[in-house]
Amino acid sequence: MTPSTDRVNHTLLCAGVFMVWYAITVIVSSFPHFELLKSRGLLMPILCLFEFAALVPIYRWYLRSYSDIPLGHLRARQSLLFSVLLLAVIASQSLYLRQESWTGEQLSHSNLNLLWFTLAVVVLAPVFEEILFRGFILQAFMMWAPRQRIACSLLASIIFAAMHTQYVHLQTMIALMILSLLLCAARIISGGLKLPIFLHMLNNLLGIGPMLWSALSQ
Numbered sequence: 001m002t003p004s005t006d007r008v009n010h011t012l013l014c015a016g017v018f019m020v021w022y023a024i025t026v027i028v029s030s031f032p033h034f035e036l037l038k039s040r041g042l043l044m045p046i047l048c049l050f051e052f053a054a055l056v057p058i059y060r061w062y063l064r065s066y067s068d069i070p071l072g073h074l075r076a077r078q079s080l081l082f083s084v085l086l087l088a089v090i091a092s093q094s095l096y097l098r099q100e101s102w103t104g105e106q107l108s109h110s111n112l113n114l115l116w117f118t119l120a121v122v123v124l125a126p127v128f129e130e131i132l133f134r135g136f137i138l139q140a141f142m143m144w145a146p147r148q149r150i151a152c153s154l155l156a157s158i159i160f161a162a163m164h165t166q167y168v169h170l171q172t173m174i175a176l177m178i179l180s181l182l183l184c185a186a187r188i189i190s191g192g193l194k195l196p197i198f199l200h201m202l203n204n205l206l207g208i209g210p211m212l213w214s215a216l217s218q
Contacts, residue, residue: 007143010066014140017058021132024050041113048120048128055128059135068143069135072192079195082186086199089178090206098169121208126200133160133180134187134196153184179203 028034028047037043062069133156141152157180161173183196190196 010068010143011140013062014136017055017132017136020054020058021051021128024054041117045113045116045120048124052124052128055131059131069131069139070192072190072194074194074198075190078186078190079198082182082195082199083202085182086179086203087206089175089182090203093175096171097175098171100167100169100172118208122201122205126197126204129160130183130187130193130197130200134183135193138184138187149184149188153181153188156184157181 025047028043028050031037034043037046059069063071137159138152138156141155142149145152154177157177160180161176164172164176167173167176183199186195186199187193
């Protein structure tokens with residue numbers, strides 16, 4: 001197999017993983033009781049559970065044959081540095097970010113449903129989203145342009161932001177792109193997915209933490 005053929009096959013594989021993820025979204029949206037699940041705040045947990053259950057085994061299978069998207073290691077200095085950068089990014093968002101109604105709607109349900117939502121957003125989503133976006137998608141771009149890491153990261157970040165269709169404000173899309181660029185840098189510098197997964201979990205926890213606390217205190 002020539003290097004060019006191998007890149008094509010890898011690209012098709014990465015595109016296939018993306019299609020699996022997207023197909024799950026379409027299938028869940030066609031559930032008979034879709035609106036009921038949405039109104040009760042259960043749609044996000046169910047969707048994340050299906051996506052996690054599909055992408056994690058695919059990634060584990062991929063690791064048995066290829067080594068270009070490793071888990072890597074969490075190193076103390078890198079974790080601390082990127083955590084500080086993440087906090088700076090979150091702090092800067094207070095200057096321009098607008099409240100999204102979707103998040104408030106998800107946090108207006110029963111305490112049990114809030115628990116499922118928190119589990120989905122803080123634990124499940126960061127794992128499979130990093131596998132998909134900072135794993136397969138970013139790697140697909142870098143296979144064709146290994147010296148253009150910034151451009152590859154930007155393309156992956158545009159896709160990442162565009163796929164969050166639950167958000168409506170342009171400011172949120174910009175914030176998602178900035179977050180993704182930071183996660184791409186963490187993936188490249190650390191050499192694996194563990195650091196971006198950790199940062200993604202931290203970001204989501206800090207993002208919903210105040211609203212979650214307010215909802216549970218009522």
